[in-house]
Amino acid sequence: MSDYILYPGCSMEASARAYYDSLKAISKPLGLNLREIEDWNCCGATEYLSVSKTPAYALIARNLALASNQANETHSVVAPCSACYLNLAKADYYMREQPKLGKTVNEALAAGNLHYVPGSLDIRHLLDVIVYDIGLDSVEKKVVQPLTGLRVVPYLGCMVPRPDYDHHWSDHEFPVELDFLLKVLGADVVDYPLKTECCGGHMPQISPSTAFEMLRRLISTADERDGDVMVTICPMCQLNIDGYQGEMNQFFGTNYHMPILFFTQLMGLAFGIEPKELGFGLELVSARNVLDTLGVKAPPETPPAPPRRPRKPEGLPMPTPLTKPQIEALKKEVVK
Amino acid sequence: MTQSFEPVIIGFTCNWCSYRAADLAGTARIKYPPNVRLIRLMCSGRLDPTFVFKALANGADGVMITGCHPGECHYIEQNYKALRRFQLMRRTLQGFGIDPARIRLVWASAAEGARFASEVASFVEEVRALGPLNWGKNGSVPARAAEAAMEKEEVPA
């Protein structure tokens, strides 16, 4: 049993219920013991920082303070929502790096008899925890229903791999963690070059046309590369691509149907958990096709979907991609 | 005395890096306060802690020890020894009831004239803030005692 303090974030209880449900469903087989922060509050998303600094950090720091009070054997706070993850990490990082800010924020916290020692918690994203703490091997062991033949588009959005204050990720723009995880689940992972492009964030509320163009790029590319389903690690991304896909189609007169699920939902499926426990059906762009693809017990002879770019054996050889340790090694060189 | 306190600082430099940094500061005409008086050693590893206590005991208000950046020592690794001795000296100074901030260790490569100058400037200000040391004069700790104490100290390497 690995213990973590959980910061769910507002959307997990509303727009991203499917994420929360599926997380609860898979945490048992994964041996994840998640304890919610008592009486946590909103992290302020990207909005509060836009209005004023100190209160925004104080808002975030309240959660950190509450969490550190709860911290006993574990000091790891896991956040499934990327905006929350970023904000918690950001507050912790800047309170560490700028003692002055740390002091001011703690003065504010004092008004609520709270205090947070910067750096005393380890802020992690759920995917990070699953891939690096639990480990792909133990995940693989739990797979009973491999996602064979399912063309999955891995989509992380921007705020988890960037700016990556504490170097948790293999890369800022093309991290491999989600791909590896999905491969382990038996899915046919699409090489998706936009995996860390922005979904538009609050754009649909601010400048719809801009937002729709951003969504179009993401969805059309996923579609062109014959993805059956997009899978994300971020409630905001899911909401935008799922919720606004219809409006986007209207806007461009297109007719895309690209369902988007949370990676935890696919993990659940692969673990053989009932779809309804995993919050299937909560998406607006129906992901039935996913279930259909898998519902049919994939017999071994079903040919896996053809690779998108058939590589001819002749021609000039390609350089081999860097492995994680190589990347780490190279990074260390630059880090002074 | 009414006029503002001008600290006297003894600076130990390494022949290969920091002494050349000082030369470079000169040729580049980079200005720094005249409070520092330099002594050339072949290597920061040559710095016998006794020198530092001698300097303080004889009226210096601060001592600046300079050497090559870690990994760039002309004698491969002797600056690391200087680093360790520096820690020892700080401890010993505390033992004498002297603020260890009165000695500063600075890495300056032969190319870092500007850095050398700015380090001197900031150190002079720091020592000025600490005020005069007057060690071994008005009978606080006699200079010899300091040296004697040092000789007893086993110098680690």
Place this chain on the structure above:
Amino acid sequence: MREEALKSNTPWICVSCYHCVVRCPQNIHIPDVMYTLKDMAVQAKLVQDSTAPDFSQTFVDMVEEYGRSFEMGLASRHYMKHFPLRLANMMPMGMGMLARKRMNLAPTRIKNMKQLKAILKRAKELEAKQ
């Protein structure tokens, strides 16, 4: 120049995707610059025609009221004000969200609202001091 910068809507368009941070050859943290510009613009009351400041403000109000974000309230209030015409197109989505209970009709409120309010109050005082 200052006014020009603070009136600009660039910072409000920024979705803080942090691409600039990891690509900047000079390691400049551009999103933080953007946030600071936004804060300053708000302080200086120089924010110009952009729905973003409003959205941010509405969001903040909700959070300060309940301690949690309240999408339903936020969405309805915001769209009514800025995109009344879009509501028609939005209906299917809104309905869908409600039907699937992905949007709560009533806000959730944290238990210790008193504490949070106190903290934010102190924080604002401190902010004002700077």
Place this chain on the structure above:
Amino acid sequence: MTDNIENTSPSDAQEKIGVYVCHCGTNIAGVVDVVQVANWAAQSLKHRGVVIAREYKFMCSSPGQDLIEKDIKELGLNRVIVAACSPHLHEKTFRTACANAGLNPYLCEMVSIREQVSWVHTDKVAATEKAKAAISGGVERVRHHVPLQPIIVPINPATLIVGGGIAGIQSALEIADAGFHVYLVEREPSIGGHMAQFDKTFPTLDCSACILTPKMNSVGTHPNITLLTWSEVEKVDGYVGNFSVTVRKKARKVDEELCTGCGICQEKCPKKVIDNVFEAGLGYRKAIYTPSPQSVPNRPVIDVPNCTYYEKGTCKACDIFCAPKAIRFDQEDQILTLNVGNIILATGYELFDARRIPNYGYGRLPNVFTSLEIERLTNAAGPTNGNVVMRDGKTTPKTVGIIHCVGSRDKNYNNYCSVICCMQSLKFAHLVHERTGAQVYNFYIDIRAAFKDYDEFYQRVLDEGTMFVRGKVAEVTDVPRNENERGKLIIQVEDTLVGKQRRIPVDMVILSAGLEPRKDSKEVAKTFGISCSVNGWFIEKHPKLDPIATMTEGIFIAGCAQGPKDIPASVAQGAAAAARVLGRIEQKEMALEPVRASVIEEKCSGCRICNGLCPFNAITFHEDRMVTEINPALCQGCGTCVAACPAGAITGTGFSNDQIMAQIEGLLMMNIEPEAVTA
């Protein structure tokens, strides 16, 4: 207040010290009141052995030196203080002057009042006081000086050159042609280095092979050159004039004597391997191979990890077809010991790994190439016989984008400029356009085309119709936003001259990757006892006045190992290093500073604290007598052991405890006494 220094340290008569204060024109006199300083020295330092103090416009001039020599002869001076510039400039000058007058040169001490006083201070009074303090320190120090003899070491005329690139080749030929022996050690199976991989060289576009191959051959055939390819230096002992170097000659598995270089083995070898070194990963070689047909020596090596025989125990195709029976599957590595007097390091560079910038897509997008790959593509002897084609091996690109400064001038990777990329990119622009007629775009931050005929070449490329976009490329993507971007690589960039974002669709992207130090440069530096910059480039003795020597006597550097540079610069530096070495060899011996540590056995308590301190293994402990001894030949004079000896049993000539203690006292007498009086 300062002259009030009666009854300080006991005056002692046996020293007769002369103090000489230099004006250095106005360089010193402009800030320091030299006349006052001289008078003060004459008056106030009398009781400390100063018998004469003079100031003069230029002490370093011959009349200046004559002053000193005259005084030594007439006043019988036995110590000399020259307060002038940095000892690194004129110490030699004044020591020679003393020697000419029959005084041991090491009884002369310089005090720097220019670099350390007049040039860095503005307050004239304070500067003058500081100058006095410095002289006071110097006087106290010099009283403790003792006559020393320089250490004379013979120079072994043989030279070791590490690295067989163009720089190393140049050095080797210069020295060998002068009639002295050279050992040239190269890690790869053949010499030639990166230059051998190129097709054309900027700015003249003459063929690289045509100008390099003759040089390579004369190295291979030169009677004075022992060529050790497929070999690496493992250990370096000794010091200037007398290094003993351990070299591992890796097993070629081929008898170099018997082999005729006919090449049949490479023909018959069934195992194809991607050549990541010479062909930059674009081409194939066999498991037994020479990097190229022009290889020197023209002797193949067996790539053991890839050879079928070592894998399965069968095959032996090479052995079967080898007429002279030169294949030696059982050949072992050889360890050679070379005795040389000087060493030249020309270990070159490595290309920046473009996969580290994922948004440029190298390794992910097939048609993104690195500069070295393009060198091979354009090379007539390369994998495509000089046809510039895309990764599929046949299609000719219609539009090509060349991205400059890849991994250079970027705090995320290397903050330095790699110097050659601009010119190399211009070269590619020309070659690609010439071979394919493609439209070429250059994306640059600044064009740096300094040096002879370089900017002319830039103009020429401009005239050829190459497009130049000023801006750092944000990303290279294969995600189209509209129809005419479909199937292309799109280069997203801000055109900073227009102030607009642009998306330029191209067929092929060339990343002009920067230069990096060899991955193992820091270990190499450690092996040879020289130092590396933070980036990993070898540090030269002086950035301007001595970019060839290192801080370590007898070890010189040439080519890109010292920092990014192009071929002409590498050749020049290689030749320069050779000239330096030849100078040394001609002198047959050289004098070293007699700065050495030695143990006074009577005092040594045998505590062994010093034993672990010497990085040069100069310290040995005699179990029988329970005392430590220092080998003066190995001692480099850092003095760390002197400082560490708790018994004070180790003395360091030139920098003895007495001398430094005295200097400290001297420096501080100035300010301590007056207060003592008031106290």
